[in-house]
């Protein structure tokens with residue numbers, strides 16, 4: 001089975017590119033806001049008791065997890081934008097088939113078709 005270039009139109013690709021850029025900008029904005037607020041949490045810890053310190057630690061662990069997820073998402077978006085630039089956007093990284101456009105509408109950074117993505121753990 002020959003792998004063909006994407007059959008999406010230029011305007012469809014441009015729409016996905018726009019979505020990716022918007023999400024990227026939003027995430028970067030949240031990231032800088034989160035960095036500013038995490039500094040406040042560290043300062044607050046000096047005056048709190050044991051229970052609230054536990055809360056603060058739990059909150060910090062969650063913040064770290066959220067930050068990691070955000071970083072991962074930013075990596076996925078950057079990779080999707082790179083694929084767009086290289087005219088390789090919309091293909092599954094595993095089986096090289098076209099990813100369903102409906103799936104891309106739901107997640108413009110998707111890099112695997114639904115079959116390959118769902119067979120992953």
Ligand SMILES: [Zn+2]
Pocket residue numbers: 092093094095096097112113114115116117
């Ligand atoms: Zn696939």
